[in-house]
Amino acid sequence: MAGTFVIAQGGGPTAVINQTMVGAALEVRKRHPGARVLGSRYGVRGIRDGDYVDLTEIPEAELMRIAGTPSAALGSTRDKPDAAYCDLVLKGLQKVGAEAFIYIGGNDTSGTQQILTDASGGSIAFVHAPKTIDNDLEENDHTPGFISAAEYTAGAFLTADLDFRALPGIYVAIVMGRHAGFLTASSAAWQIDEESGPHLIYVPERAFSAERFIDDVKRTLDRHKRCIVAVSEGVTTEDGRALVETLVPAERLERDAHGNLKLSGGELGLAFEHALREGLPGKRARVDALGYMPRGFVGAINRVDQQEAFEAGAFAVQVAGDGGGSVALQVENGRTVLRKVPLINVAGKTRHMPADFLDEAGTHLSAAGRAYFERLVPRKYDIGKPFV
Amino acid sequence: MAGTFVIAQGGGPTAVINQTMVGAALEVRKRHPGARVLGSRYGVRGIRDGDYVDLTEIPEAELMRIAGTPSAALGSTRDKPDAAYCDLVLKGLQKVGAEAFIYIGGNDTSGTQQILTDASGGSIAFVHAPKTIDNDLEENDHTPGFISAAEYTAGAFLTADLDFRALPGIYVAIVMGRHAGFLTASSAAWQIDEESGPHLIYVPERAFSAERFIDDVKRTLDRHKRCIVAVSEGVTTEDGRALVETLVPAERLERDAHGNLKLSGGELGLAFEHALREGLPGKRARVDALGYMPRGFVGAINRVDQQEAFEAGAFAVQVAGDGGGSVALQVENGRTVLRKVPLINVAGKTRHMPADFLDEAGTHLSAAGRAYFERLVPRKYDIGKPFV
Numbered sequence: 001m002a003g004t005f006v007i008a009q010g011g012g013p014t015a016v017i018n019q020t021m022v023g024a025a026l027e028v029r030k031r032h033p034g035a036r037v038l039g040s041r042y043g044v045r046g047i048r049d050g051d052y053v054d055l056t057e058i059p060e061a062e063l064m065r066i067a068g069t070p071s072a073a074l075g076s077t078r079d080k081p082d083a084a085y086c087d088l089v090l091k092g093l094q095k096v097g098a099e100a101f102i103y104i105g106g107n108d109t110s111g112t113q114q115i116l117t118d119a120s121g122g123s124i125a126f127v128h129a130p131k132t133i134d135n136d137l138e139e140n141d142h143t144p145g146f147i148s149a150a151e152y153t154a155g156a157f158l159t160a161d162l163d164f165r166a167l168p169g170i171y172v173a174i175v176m177g178r179h180a181g182f183l184t185a186s187s188a189a190w191q192i193d194e195e196s197g198p199h200l201i202y203v204p205e206r207a208f209s210a211e212r213f214i215d216d217v218k219r220t221l222d223r224h225k226r227c228i229v230a231v232s233e234g235v236t237t238e239d240g241r242a243l244v245e246t247l248v249p250a251e252r253l254e255r256d257a258h259g260n261l262k263l264s265g266g267e268l269g270l271a272f273e274h275a276l277r278e279g280l281p282g283k284r285a286r287v288d289a290l291g292y293m294p295r296g297f298v299g300a301i302n303r304v305d306q307q308e309a310f311e312a313g314a315f316a317v318q319v320a321g322d323g324g325g326s327v328a329l330q331v332e333n334g335r336t337v338l339r340k341v342p343l344i345n346v347a348g349k350t351r352h353m354p355a356d357f358l359d360e361a362g363t364h365l366s367a368a369g370r371a372y373f374e375r376l377v378p379r380k381y382d383i384g385k386p387f388v
Numbered sequence: 389m390a391g392t393f394v395i396a397q398g399g400g401p402t403a404v405i406n407q408t409m410v411g412a413a414l415e416v417r418k419r420h421p422g423a424r425v426l427g428s429r430y431g432v433r434g435i436r437d438g439d440y441v442d443l444t445e446i447p448e449a450e451l452m453r454i455a456g457t458p459s460a461a462l463g464s465t466r467d468k469p470d471a472a473y474c475d476l477v478l479k480g481l482q483k484v485g486a487e488a489f490i491y492i493g494g495n496d497t498s499g500t501q502q503i504l505t506d507a508s509g510g511s512i513a514f515v516h517a518p519k520t521i522d523n524d525l526e527e528n529d530h531t532p533g534f535i536s537a538a539e540y541t542a543g544a545f546l547t548a549d550l551d552f553r554a555l556p557g558i559y560v561a562i563v564m565g566r567h568a569g570f571l572t573a574s575s576a577a578w579q580i581d582e583e584s585g586p587h588l589i590y591v592p593e594r595a596f597s598a599e600r601f602i603d604d605v606k607r608t609l610d611r612h613k614r615c616i617v618a619v620s621e622g623v624t625t626e627d628g629r630a631l632v633e634t635l636v637p638a639e640r641l642e643r644d645a646h647g648n649l650k651l652s653g654g655e656l657g658l659a660f661e662h663a664l665r666e667g668l669p670g671k672r673a674r675v676d677a678l679g680y681m682p683r684g685f686v687g688a689i690n691r692v693d694q695q696e697a698f699e700a701g702a703f704a705v706q707v708a709g710d711g712g713g714s715v716a717l718q719v720e721n722g723r724t725v726l727r728k729v730p731l732i733n734v735a736g737k738t739r740h741m742p743a744d745f746l747d748e749a750g751t752h753l754s755a756a757g758r759a760y761f762e763r764l765v766p767r768k769y770d771i772g773k774p775f776v
Binding site: 009012013018039041042053062065066067068069070071072073074075076077078151152155156158159160162163165166167171173254266267269270273277286287288289291292293295296297298299300380381382383384385386387388 | 441543554657665675
């Protein structure tokens with residue numbers, strides 16, 4: 001392959017998605033001297049519109065600086081191409097003589113690669129390189145971007161727990177995650193002792209009940225004087241509706257272009273504030289959203305995550321030479337290994353957090369859950385035990 | 389002095405308030421062998437209630453671990469003692485034979501020390517050791533805890549800016565600060581180029597206008613395709629009312645025990661969301677609060693801040709031997725020096741951000757402001773320039 005490789009980044013940015021992009025770009029230089037590497041701006045949109053950055057001649061040192069920088073340096077997109085859009089993308093790829101297209105992203109992105117593969121007739125190798133802080137890709141033990149996001153989340157809840165030891169009260173933080181609870185569950189990775197928060201975890205995989213929530217908080221306050229809560233933006237009630245839908249008047253709900261409910265705007269947080277004020281009047285309570293910080297905070301970029309993301313990019317070039325597919329991070333004998341898997345196994349699918357990661361009540365990590373997070377996100381800071 | 393030193397921590401925790409506590413405890417060991425050091429739990433409340441941790445015999449290594457741990461290890465309080473409460477505190481101090489009481493905190497804390505000094509008749513040395521992420525203490529160039537909080541804030545806005553380069557839209561983050569805009573202004577410390585956010589800064593020292601805000605955002609979007617906004621929770625409108633009061637129905641506002649309006653609950657964020665939805669319909673907008681993360685995030689603890697906080701604690705012991713007063717961090721010839729200043733100069737007063745730290749419009753740092761933050765919070769991460 002000495003023609004053109006196209007690389008793009010899709011979906012929500014992460015702390016290490018640039019590692020994957022640079023890993024791929026540098027691997028092309030190594031394996032295919034003379035080949036051209038084009039970075040498409042704003043995901044497939046750049047291919048459609050002919051908007052590229054030529055990465056071929058950019059000095060390695062400059063690329064490595066970009067690799068260490070969070071968020072998608074090429075820009076990203078939430079576009080989910082339909083057949084007509086895919087046609088434009090295929091034409092765009094042919095126009096630049098692309099032999100391979102490496103698209104870095106989550107399940108939507110792998111879905112796009114599946115559609116393009118089906119439509120192209122085999123002249124171009126389509127590769128999906130994994131990326132998501134949701135950690136919800138099938139075939140993967142974990143996904144590039146998740147470890148850094150989990151590290152931020154673990155650090156944020158350690159911080160909040162220490163804060164509320166000093167000034168007791170109730171703290172609720174809403175964590176990204178529409179369908180999978182991995183990131184929310186990572187909030188418990190750095191608990192310093194049995195007393196530590198988060199004391200309650202609510203994930204999309206378990207039905208949420210507002211009454212049980214207030215009872216849970218009451219019981220925790222009785223025991224610990226404080227209550228730290230981690231809740232996924234995507235929690236749903238018994239009837240399968242998003243919690244935000246059950247709490248917020250319909251006319252105040254927002255939806256995106258795909259009709260997806262906007263989950264973690266201020267409305268959900270405010271609904272929690274009101275529920276706590278009514279259910280536990282007079283108690284100091286604070287509700288925040290971790291927001292976008294887990295997916296790129298500069299002070300929580302994990303080195304292992306960086307290395308794995310870089311290697312996933314390099315491996316994607318190998319998969320391109322092998323006809324295309326999806327790159328998966330699997331664990332064998334305790335080590336992360338990269339495997340090529342069929343796109344169809346990953347495309348558009350959601351991997352949920354295993355049911356046995358939580359205890360029976362569904363509000364605490366089980367031993368299995370704890371083992372998973374301790375392996376992926378070992379505590380990074382030496383923390384002394386407060387006197388209160 | 390070979391009797392008893394009492395140490396307590398007051399007000400909101402910071403990333404380094406334990407450094408000051410440990411700095412004082414270890415300095416007592418060095419200067420006054422045989423003296424006893426008692427840590428009062430939950431600020432003056434522990435003195436009132438006789439609730440102490442004996443720090444005298446705790447091994448230095450264990451104390452140093454505590455020093456490196458964010459938040460107040462002794463617990464804290466928001467109590468503002470009245471005359472009767474102060475009387476109980478004085479009696480509590482006499483009961484343990486205290487020769488000195490070192491209280492680590494902000495302007496309320498220094499106010500308590502002033503009242504206790506006046507009431508005590510001179511038998512006990514009252515020392516205020518500075519601590520606040522608001523950076524609003526008179527006599528101080530900056531305050532322990534501020535640098536770490538500013539580093540978190542600078543990192544958070546760098547992160548948000550990189551995120552919104554990739555997926556354009558409007559981002560508003562609400563930053564702590566009731567009366568002083570230092571922390572909000574620190575959001576601009578790590579801008580990587582002229583294009584970088586935060587593009588707009590709103591602080592309590594400048595009157596806020598909702599109409600002008602929408603215009604400012606519109607203009608920024610036209611120029612940069614994205615708009616990153618840092619706003620203090622304490623911004624007020626022309627008529628001197630807190631913004632949240634002008635936006636939120638009175639019955640939905642919360643007040644604390646002192647009658648202070650609860651500023652940065654979800655209501656303010658939601659009001660911003662609604663204002664943006666009305667003023668700029670169809671634009672992607674996200675509003676979050678940085679919340680408590682700036683004051684203790686484990687991934688943004690600054691080493692200079694740690695050292696200065698430790699030294700301020702040690703110096704407080706010196707000030708105790710010198711009759712009491714307030715410890716101030718001043719800058720002479722580019723170096724931070726510690727000075728004893730009269731409590732009355734600091735007690736209950738608020739230092740505002742100098743007017744010349746912002747430009748004429750009041751929404752960007754001026755050269756003077758930039759110089760201040762570059763000195764205190766030099767950029768810590770090597771960031772590559774994105775291709776979008």
